[in-house]
Amino acid sequence: MVFLKHFKKSQTHESITSSSPTPPANEIKDSTSYVNNPSKGKRTCIYYSNWSIYERKHYPNDIPLDYVTNIFFAFANINSDTGNVYSSDEWADFNYELDPLPNYNNDGGKIKGLFGKFIEIKTKYPHIKTSLSIGGWSNRDNFTNGLNTTKKLDEFINSTLNLIFKYKFDGIDLDWEYPNNIEEANIYLKLIKLFRIQLRNLEEKLCLHKDTLLLTIASPAFDDKLSIFPIQQMDKYLSFWNLMTYDFSGEWSETCGYHCNLYKKHSINNNYNNCENNVDELCGDDAINYLISKGVPSNKIILGMANYGRSFINTKGYGEKFKGVGKGSSDEDGIWNYKYLPGKFKEHYDSNAVVAYIYDSNAKLFISYDNVESIKTKAQYVKRNNLGGGMWWESCGDSYQDPKRCLLINFVEELGGLNDLDKSLNILSMVGNKK
Secondary structure: OHHHHHHHHHHHOOOOOOOOOOOOHHHOOOOOOOOOOOOOOEEEEEEEEOOOOOOOOOOHHHOOHHHOOEEEEEEEEEOOOOOOEEEOOHHHHHHOEEOOOOOOOOOOOOEEHHHHHHHHHHHHOOOOEEEEEEEOHHHHHHHHHHOOOHHHHHHHHHHHHHHHHHOOOOEEEEEOOOOOOHHHHHHHHHHHHHHHHHHHHHHHHOOOOOOOOEEEEEEOOOHHHHOOOOHHHHHOOOOEEEEOOOOOOOOOOOOOOOOOOOOOOOOOOOOOOOOOOOOOOOOHHHHHHHHHHOOOOHHHEEEEEEOEEEEEEOOOOOOOOOOOOOOOOOOOOOEEEHHHOOOOOOEEEEOOOOEEEEEEOOOOEEEEEOOHHHHHHHHHHHHHOOOOEEEEEOHHHOOOOOOOOOHHHHHHHHHOOHHHEOOOOOHHHHHHHOO
């Protein structure tokens, strides 16, 4: 019962790191074992944002949880003055009242906060692991300013560990978008190293097998960002890479383009590693090959997919100039949640690039996105190339109420069904099964 004894300490608000300060990075010896503990099945990972409960009215109960192996909770923020990692929305995370899971005994009461909700989910679904995701695009500058002293680095690590321990997360996900230079990339590496050694210390305290606790990053999928990463060294400490193989084009682009294509539009065919060298196009296959070429095992790469489309307006179509991106279906300009597509417009599919799109010549509107056909092809790609699984940003965009259109469900079915997913136990289930 040692594991349970330690785990229940999370309810005392006692710091788990106060007596063990963060060691310097050079104390992680070169002999530190390489993290490559892949699951027996594929991972299906979704990012759930704490703002989903507001305008989008999307709740964890909406998700077909049997089809999910990992939930990444977005986002915790960073105090750039102190390095402290904290809830970005205390009302949503700790106080908002949510309905309990259907047909689940919790005395009929409401669940308090999203953090409490995910503890409930993990209790009913022992295969679901949760990670606290830190940062995100809107908080990107807080990494640079929040990690620029040793004291801030210590606070970053210790405050994060206290959060995941107290709220029973299975891991940490870092979403720094993005380190701007080699110096910042090396700071990122140092942070990852120190987190891994502290997670192993925590595993020892909790009587867990080594590398049970997850450490991941939301990784860029662009050459200019990946090229400054010390990828081989980072990979030594990471559980897997959530590769953001989307947002390849948008309002920042010079011309209208696809945003979540697996291959380049002008590839000869869809065979693995067969993208043409066209600097004007980005594709998921290139990013995956880049990581593999740097020594990352394919089973540690998670293919990122989009539950949304990106639009361009006042354009003649792909490769043409545009003026604006339009309002979209969400609170972000140019973003259309998948569940609202194709709407009144005719859907097209580019089988060469593996992406769906809409082009309406009257409205001069272009939207690219993943649909069921592209998702199934990506599932085949994951199987064929022994990738670790798939990931979606973000959960609120999928059409969960319609299984025939649901991207998550169709991806899993194309992989081979629920039996082909990772079924390893989460921390709460290990507590319950400890003899």
